[in-house]
Amino acid sequence: MRRLKKALAVVGAGVAGTLLVAAPAFAGSISAPTGNPYNWPGDSNGQPIAHDVSFTGFNPNSNIFIEQCDGTDPATTPNWDPTEHCDSGTSPAALKSDGSGNGTFLASDANHAFTPVKGESPQSLFICKGPNDPDPANPNQLPIYTNCRIRVSSNNAAPTPDQAFLVISLPDTVAQTPEVPYAVILPIGALGIGGSYFVIRKRRSARAAA
Amino acid sequence: MKRFLKVMVAGATLAVTGALVGAVPAGATPPTGYGFDNTAHIISGGGSDTTYRAMVGLTDLYNGSPGCFTTTSSGSSVLNNCITTNPNPETNTLGNYEHDTVAQAYPTGSGAGIAALNGSGNYHGTVTGAPDFARSSRGPSGSELSSDTFWGFAQDGIQVVVFNNRSTIANGADPVGNPKMSADELRKIWNCTYTQWSQVPSLGIAPGSATDGPIVPWGINTASGTYATFRDYIRNATGDSTFDPDTGACDRKLTATGNPPFENDIKPLINDPASLSNSASSTDNPENWIWWGSYGELSAFSYKSSVTRSGTPYTAFAAPVLGFLPSASNILSNTYPIGRTLYHVTKNTDADCPQTTPGVCDFPGHPGPTLPSGSGTDLNVTGGSSGTSGAVREFTRWLCRVSAAQQTVDPYTGINYNSAISTAINKAGFTLVPTALRTSGSRCQVLT
Numbered sequence: 270m271r272r273l274k275k276a277l278a279v280v281g282a283g284v285a286g287t288l289l290v291a292a293p294a295f296a297g298s299i300s301a302p303t304g305n306p307y308n309w310p311g312d313s314n315g316q317p318i319a320h321d322v323s324f325t326g327f328n329p330n331s332n333i334f335i336e337q338c339d340g341t342d343p344a345t346t347p348n349w350d351p352t353e354h355c356d357s358g359t360s361p362a363a364l365k366s367d368g369s370g371n372g373t374f375l376a377s378d379a380n381h382a383f384t385p386v387k388g389e390s391p392q393s394l395f396i397c398k399g400p401n402d403p404d405p406a407n408p409n410q411l412p413i414y415t416n417c418r419i420r421v422s423s424n425n426a427a428p429t430p431d432q433a434f435l436v437i438s439l440p441d442t443v444a445q446t447p448e449v450p451y452a453v454i455l456p457i458g459a460l461g462i463g464g465s466y467f468v469i470r471k472r473r474s475a476r477a478a479a
Numbered sequence: 480m481k482r483f484l485k486v487m488v489a490g491a492t493l494a495v496t497g498a499l500v501g502a503v504p505a506g507a508t509p510p511t512g513y514g515f516d517n518t519a520h521i522i523s524g525g526g527s528d529t530t531y532r533a534m535v536g537l538t539d540l541y542n543g544s545p546g547c548f549t550t551t552s553s554g555s556s557v558l559n560n561c562i563t564t565n566p567n568p569e570t571n572t573l574g575n576y577e578h579d580t581v582a583q584a585y586p587t588g589s590g591a592g593i594a595a596l597n598g599s600g601n602y603h604g605t606v607t608g609a610p611d612f613a614r615s616s617r618g619p620s621g622s623e624l625s626s627d628t629f630w631g632f633a634q635d636g637i638q639v640v641v642f643n644n645r646s647t648i649a650n651g652a653d654p655v656g657n658p659k660m661s662a663d664e665l666r667k668i669w670n671c672t673y674t675q676w677s678q679v680p681s682l683g684i685a686p687g688s689a690t691d692g693p694i695v696p697w698g699i700n701t702a703s704g705t706y707a708t709f710r711d712y713i714r715n716a717t718g719d720s721t722f723d724p725d726t727g728a729c730d731r732k733l734t735a736t737g738n739p740p741f742e743n744d745i746k747p748l749i750n751d752p753a754s755l756s757n758s759a760s761s762t763d764n765p766e767n768w769i770w771w772g773s774y775g776e777l778s779a780f781s782y783k784s785s786v787t788r789s790g791t792p793y794t795a796f797a798a799p800v801l802g803f804l805p806s807a808s809n810i811l812s813n814t815y816p817i818g819r820t821l822y823h824v825t826k827n828t829d830a831d832c833p834q835t836t837p838g839v840c841d842f843p844g845h846p847g848p849t850l851p852s853g854s855g856t857d858l859n860v861t862g863g864s865s866g867t868s869g870a871v872r873e874f875t876r877w878l879c880r881v882s883a884a885q886q887t888v889d890p891y892t893g894i895n896y897n898s899a900i901s902t903a904i905n906k907a908g909f910t911l912v913p914t915a916l917r918t919s920g921s922r923c924q925v926l927t
Contacts, residue, residue, distance in 0.1 A: 330643070332784070332796065334778070357910060358808055360806055360807045361806045361808055362804035362805065362806040365796055379802075380649075391811055392901060409882075410883070424778070425779075426907070426908050427906070
């Protein structure tokens with residue numbers, strides 16, 4: 270009995286004292302957009318633009334991050350690590366998840382909007398390109414991918430149980446029609462108009478003669 | 480004949496033994512143009528808490544990087560020194576050639592570390608009582624550059640933090656449309672001009688409302704670079720040269736010691752009051768607290784920024800500064816208002832940059848030794864030619880090389896150290912030094 274009382278006293282002291290523990294882990298997912306791959310929207314030049322990304326299933330009221338990763342598959346790559354395969358330089362400010370562990374990185378939010386990078390990643394870790402784009406200049410001899418991913422997680426600096434991925438397909442670069450200078454267009458235009466006048470006049474003369 | 484054979488055997492034995500104990504034949508030298516002397520030395524760093532984990536990771540990489548063949552004979556008096564029976568000079572491996580041991584002493588703060596490097600104080604946990612190099616989360620101060628060189632190897636940001644539901648002050652923050660929390664507002668919080676949340680104009684909190692309450696600003700260890708960077712940002716942005724976030728009557732200290740808490744960990748704050756409150760009017764309600772710390776540390780190590788006490792979770796969330804919330808993206812692009820470079824600090828005599836104009840590093844104008852491949856040159860770091868001074872010089876060179884061609888491959892992972900260094904920096908929550916801040920010819924920002 271005395272031994273039981275002592276044990277209970279110890280347990281009680283532990284509970285009554287300051288107890289600092291880390292938060293439990295959750296399994297997150299990206300609820301929107303969807304697709305495999307998701308065709309990421311671009312502007313008229315084929316450059317990616319910001320787009321809403323929604324998540325669910327994360328720890329409530331917690332800092333949640335989004336970043337861009339290369340095309341390696343975390344599920345099949347041994348010892349996959351975001352610091353080797355993702356570039357935190359693509360990451361906007363952390364977003365606080367709501368009381369249910371959900372949230373959206375809004376494209377309209379200056380601090381939280383996410384825009385994937387086409388080309389060399391900000392810290393020169395990898396290159397992402399559109400599926401039909403030619404390989405860009407690559408002086409750093411970085412790996413090139415057409416199946417880059419976005420990652421949503423509670424930590425950009427380490428693998429997490431809650432990390433979620435979405436494979437994205439970046440827009441192809443749109444070929445720009447080169448502008449012809451006025452110095453070339455105007456004389457050609459004038460020749461065209463003048464030439465047409467004389468052709469029409471000649472035909473009218475021929476008809477009149479007939 | 481027997482005597483002849485005995486002499487021959489004895490001579491052969493002597494030659495073999497000489498090789499095993501690392502006898503230095505005439506002319507054998509370490510790679511030319513480096514600070515190696517074929518002897519393994521131990522050097523130690525000390526100072527910053529913010530950069531401690533990053534530097535531990537980096538020194539771990541360096542300690543395991545390729546080098547010379549070493550003496551391994553049990554009982555040898557030159558155990559672990561380079562075997563020097565190779566041609567003169569020995570082949571440069573581009574790694575930790577002589578297998579120096581680099582250690583990191585427990586943090587005391589950037590200022591204390593730099594002072595100890597320069598001979599002030601007795602830093603226990605270092606080899607000689609003074610670190611061979613310092614860790615710093617702030618730039619040079621006063622006359623430090625007259626004796627030291629600052630090698631900026633990573634980038635971080637100072638994050639102002641609030642707790643739990645107070646995080647709503649960040650809602651709608653926009654650097655252009657809604658630049659919440661000016662430098663002057665932060666100054667007035669820490670100099671106790673503002674005592675209520677409703678007094679901060681940009682937050683728009685109505686007096687007496689449910690979200691109003693006392694503002695409780697916390698201080699930070701004054702020896703830390705995190706303290707100095709925040710203080711100097713407010714001073715420079717507001718013109719108040721006397722501002723000090725630790726000396727206001729309202730600037731909270733730890734109850735037990737009367738001192739401001741160590742930086743980058745909310746646990747001492749959460750654990751400080753005998754009990755925490757959830758009353759809007761209580762100073763022991765963390766939702767009324769405001770503090771600051773390293774963005775990198777607090778985002779990479781969640782147990783430093785999010786803990787549960789007595790069943791209630793407490794998390795530090797970023798507060799806006801001029802409408803900006805800190806991110807790796809705006810820290811890397813150097814657009815976040817309170818960005819900072821993190822430094823490895825050496826004595827000029829140990830490691831410095833070459834200069835054409837005094838005080839201005841000129842790596843392109845003074846290339847280093849030709850690389851072993853025969854194509855290109857190494858980063859030129861001047862300084863020690865042997866001993867621990869040379870060891871500091873070579874660790875510094877490795878840390879700040881600019882390209883994969885100047886680095887070798889990690890024998891454990893097969894990854895070039897140019898990438899591995901970037902990964903180690905990111906693992907600690909930091910980014911690389913912004914391109915615009917790097918000294919030409921190096922991945923570092925070098926101040927001398």
